[in-house]
Amino acid sequence: MLRIIDARTGELTDAARARRSLVRVHARAGGYDTTGLRVLLVADVLVRALELGGTPVWATLSCSADRAELRSGAATLGIRPFEEHHEAGTGPGEAQTIHVLGPDCTTVGDGTTEGAAPGDVRVEVAPVEPGDSPVDPSVLRLALLAHRRDEPVRLDAATLADAGxxxxxxRGAVAGWAxxxxxxVPEDVRQRLRAAWEDDLDVPAVLRVLRWVETSDVPDGARFETYAYADRLLGLELTREIGASL
Structure with missing residues (x-):
């Protein structure tokens, strides 16, 4: 089961209080910038991880500015749509809300999240320093996923070149393995992937497993299935080039 650090306490907590009980993932973005997109990306991957574990998820968004631009930018990054947040009502059968917040989102005097209920979980996302040049959306997605969510990211030329x-x-390797x-997927590899993302949504650890598989003696057909399986979490369209050379 996915466990995640609650930023209020610094302790790991179950992302869902009961198996297959509804969890709301509520993204709180300050506006349309790279940091706001990172907030939605973290929330998107969290939703994917919960769904891979069989947990139903209700994904909502509140944004203080540039809502339409933020939604458009998120769609370009492959982030699935979030429903509009409404203060009234919590959703049928909801057991817990996980708030995913950027550094500029509102807290009250005691440091808790504004509008949060007792027992809710707070997930904090560090800021992004954007680069000066336009970036392919898939490259940007990988560059952001390569860092833990609580680490600031500087999108300099070297970072983006490595991601690209x-x-x-x-993508080329997956097309060949196909x-x-x-x-x-070898069971030990599947367990390593799940152990990574179920331990505080450690996406960089997931990427390290894929790098190991890339150079290991895992059969090519199993490598393909491994990358396709991990991409259900990552959303990087790793199978996009299959058949492209035909």
Whole structure:
């Protein structure tokens, strides 16, 4: 089961209080900038992780400014749509709300999240220093996912070049592996992937597992299935180039 650090206490807590009980993931973004997009990206990956574990999720968004631009930018990054947040009502059968917040979102005097109920979980997202040049959305997504959510990210040329090279290499490799006889994801690899994302949504650890698989003696067909499985969490379209050269 996914466990996540509650920023209020610094302690790991179950993301869902009961298996298959509804969890609301509520993204709170200050506006349309790269930090706001990172907040939605963290929330998107959290939703994906919960759903992979069989937990139903209700994803909502509140934004203090530039709502339409933020939604458009999020869609470009492959972030699935969030419902509009309404203060009244909590949703049928909801057991817990996880608030995903950027550094500029509102807290009250005791440091708790404004509008949060007792027992809610707070997940904090560090700021992003954007670069000067336009970035391919998939490259930006990988560059942000390569850092823990509580680490500030500087999108300099080296960071973006590394993400771009990695994404191109992986997509090309996946397209090649797809031509080989299919093999299931090795159980030990599946367990390593799940252990990574279920431990405080450690996406960089998931990426490290994929790097290991890339250079290991895992059969090509199993490598393909492993990358396709992990991409259900990552949302990087790693299978996009399959058949592109035909």
């Amino acid at each position: 090279d990695t994404l191109a290499r992986w 031509t080989r006889p299919s093999r299931p």
